Amino acid sequence: MAKIVLDRVDKVYSGGVKAVDSLDLEIRDGEFMVLVGPSGCGKSTALRMIAGLEEISGGKISIGDQVVNDLAPKDRDIAMVFQNYALYPHMTVEQNLAFGLKLRGTPKSEIKQKVHEAAKMLGLEQFLARKPAALSGGQRQRVAMGRAIVRQPQAFLMDEPLSNLDAKLRVSMRASLSQLHERLGVTTVYVTHDQVEAMTLGSRVCVLREGKLQQVDTPQRLFDNPVNLFVAGFIGSPAMNFVEAELTRGDGGAQVAFAGYTLPVPDAVMTERPGLEGYLGRKLILGIRPSDFEDSSHASADWAPMAATSSVTEELGSEINVIFTIDAPPVEHKDTADLAEDAAEGESEMAIPLIENKALWTARVNARSHVRPGQDIELAVDTRRLHFFDPDTGLAIGHTDAAAVDTPVDTLKKD
Numbered sequence: 001m002a003k004i005v006l007d008r009v010d011k012v013y014s015g016g017v018k019a020v021d022s023l024d025l026e027i028r029d030g031e032f033m034v035l036v037g038p039s040g041c042g043k044s045t046a047l048r049m050i051a052g053l054e055e056i057s058g059g060k061i062s063i064g065d066q067v068v069n070d071l072a073p074k075d076r077d078i079a080m081v082f083q084n085y086a087l088y089p090h091m092t093v094e095q096n097l098a099f100g101l102k103l104r105g106t107p108k109s110e111i112k113q114k115v116h117e118a119a120k121m122l123g124l125e126q127f128l129a130r131k132p133a134a135l136s137g138g139q140r141q142r143v144a145m146g147r148a149i150v151r152q153p154q155a156f157l158m159d160e161p162l163s164n165l166d167a168k169l170r171v172s173m174r175a176s177l178s179q180l181h182e183r184l185g186v187t188t189v190y191v192t193h194d195q196v197e198a199m200t201l202g203s204r205v206c207v208l209r210e211g212k213l214q215q216v217d218t219p220q221r222l223f224d225n226p227v228n229l230f231v232a233g234f235i236g237s238p239a240m241n242f243v244e245a246e247l248t249r250g251d252g253g254a255q256v257a258f259a260g261y262t263l264p265v266p267d268a269v270m271t272e273r274p275g276l277e278g279y280l281g282r283k284l285i286l287g288i289r290p291s292d293f294e295d296s297s298h299a300s301a302d303w304a305p306m307a308a309t310s311s312v313t314e315e316l317g318s319e320i321n322v323i324f325t326i327d328a329p330p331v332e333h334k335d336t337a338d339l340a341e342d343a344a345e346g347e348s349e350m351a352i353p354l355i356e357n358k359a360l361w362t363a364r365v366n367a368r369s370h371v372r373p374g375q376d377i378e379l380a381v382d383t384r385r386l387h388f389f390d391p392d393t394g395l396a397i398g399h400t401d402a403a404a405v406d407t408p409v410d411t412l413k414k415d
């Protein structure tokens, strides 16, 4: 096992595309690091450079104590698992698992032992004699994992290994992957564009955008303290609600006004985020997570009321998403525009037409709320968890980690 360090790593493809831009990242020994970001942000490129499948245009990559810039992929002691887990169709599962070891000249008895160990770990024992065509998608993917495991490499590199599986299988494979990582403790770099996968799998998650590191932290801290509008909008589902707002000082303390609403800003928030004071009397961008709303009849008494009319409700069983419009236009910022573009590429989340250019918000409320589409609802907001962003830079205001954007590896160490 080994740590992997990327030191100001660049990748410029012929044709001039800068796919990875001065990336600093330290993946600790035994860590499960997830690289996440929209399509084209450079995730696969970064992974392929670690693997040695792509030349590095600048900077340095080390695995363990060795700089690997000029080392061939086969000499890096890593194992890759891809989305397309090309198994050999004419070989049995056992032969597929054994193939890599055989190539390396591993003794037969050792191969047999390792293959059986891996098969046991992955629940593949009863399939060893079958050929891939006689396996389900999930079983095939487990064979692909098995091929990586038997090699006992210093690190696993995985590029969207679950994206060809259906939703249910993805969830169960996600759990298997977590277990496997617990058991083996092998340093893992895992690429996905699915933020839910990133949040559930990662010890830490690295958010990339246009080849640049945005923020790297534990899933919870990314969710609670996004450094900028982009990370705030990318992490969390349903996505954070944004609006242009004005921060003022009222009789009872600071308050934030938008779309006909005025929410109190608790004193604690003003003191915890020192930069915020400087925005009094100025415009900023307010962000509220759907999960920081509640139906006021189920909310704690100190949450601030906010009346709305639901346009659509999505009943998820354990909670209800209430979608409503507010009397303000959607936020137009480069960061949120990029997010919208990425969402449009995949399946669109909702097919609700924008009403007169008004922002659509989502509140996630208790399943026992009786809200129905078209009804008025008294929402409540946890004002201690409001997010504020600078309208020009998109940076979170008063964020203690705001320096995490484009800073060297050392300043990102938390533990």
Ligand SMILES: Nc1ncnc2c1ncn2[C@@H]1O[C@H](COP(=O)(O)OP(=O)(O)OP(=O)(O)O)[C@@H](O)[C@H]1O
Binding pocket: 013, 014, 015, 017, 018, 019, 037, 038, 039, 040, 041, 042, 043, 044, 045, 046, 193
């Ligand atoms: N061989 C190549 N030649 C030129 N440009 C490339 C090449 N491979 C990738 N790119 C470009 O580099 C950028 C990053 O690509 P990369 O495949 O790393 O993105 P990604 O984050 O993995 O995206 P996805 O989520 O769609 O897989 C993109 O703009 C892409 O078009």
Ligand SMILES: [Mg+2]
Binding pocket: 043, 044, 045
């Ligand atoms: Mg990719």
